[in-house]
Amino acid sequence: MSQNTHTLHLLFKEPIALRCCQLVLQYQQAGDAPEAARWAEKLGGADPEKLWSADWFNHSMEVTGGCLQVQFDSSSSEGIPLSMLEELFAHGLQAAVAEVFYDQVGEIERMHFDQGMWVARKTLLERYPALKALAEAETPEQDPAEDTESAGAEEEDRQRPRKPVHIAALRAEQDERERQGQEAAQAMLNLFKDMRESGVPPVQGLMGVFLLRAGFKGLVHAALFTVVTALLFKGLWLWIGLGVVLAVVLPLYYMQQERKSLFS
Structure with missing residues (x-):
């Protein structure tokens, strides 16, 4: 030890x-x-x-x-x-x-x-x-x-x-780092507890968490793209339309990339 x-x-x-x-x-x-x-x-x-x-x-x-x-x-x-x-x-x-x-x-x-x-x-x-x-x-x-x-x-x-x-x-x-570490550890324990109670295998549950995080990142990037382009360029509805498309495509893309990294 x-x-x-x-x-x-x-x-x-x-x-x-x-x-x-x-x-x-x-x-x-x-x-x-x-x-x-x-x-x-x-x-x-x-x-x-x-x-x-x-x-x-x-x-x-x-x-x-x-x-x-x-x-x-x-x-x-x-x-x-x-x-x-x-x-x-x-x-x-x-x-x-x-x-x-x-x-x-x-x-x-x-x-x-x-x-x-x-x-x-x-x-x-x-x-x-x-x-x-x-x-x-x-x-x-x-x-x-x-x-x-x-x-x-x-x-x-x-x-x-x-x-x-x-x-x-x-x-x-130092106290703040310790507090954050304890909260992260407790959150992980609570996650495993919820998985066990719902009958979800821990590995599958963690994969779901990573995929959801990747999907959320895609939504954030799509929203940022829409806001920036709508403010800087003409054609408001064009950029909103592209933003909606990206809100579908980017989460799927990031989730696919995350899946590849998990199984590589």
């Missing part, structure tokens, strides 16, 4: 905040909710439920170079733990480097944060010398943010922001 491996390097404003965070996470990992809540209160009233997920496993923790390093594994669907980081930035976290290794595709995602903002790697390292040792361990293949040539520059644009982005905005986008 594939899983994602997370590594967080957390730099706090005060040593006491680092220690409190460490204790909160340790007690959360151990399932000791009362102690986790007690130390979360000392951290400034942080929500311990936002700082750890019961679904994370294989966790470890240590303080190195003035930073709290947290490692854990998660399901293959989880990315950067933005909710956790957002809560920590509200309670004493100064800067962070968050890394996820996606086992399914063998790729690494790394994000750098400063005072609750997603920033470029170079920006973070220039401001916090304590994180330079971490940068030395990063290979060009893992983080091409400093490569400004051709493909390297393109990868840099993909992995780092052109300007600082607040972590709350990133978390909101």
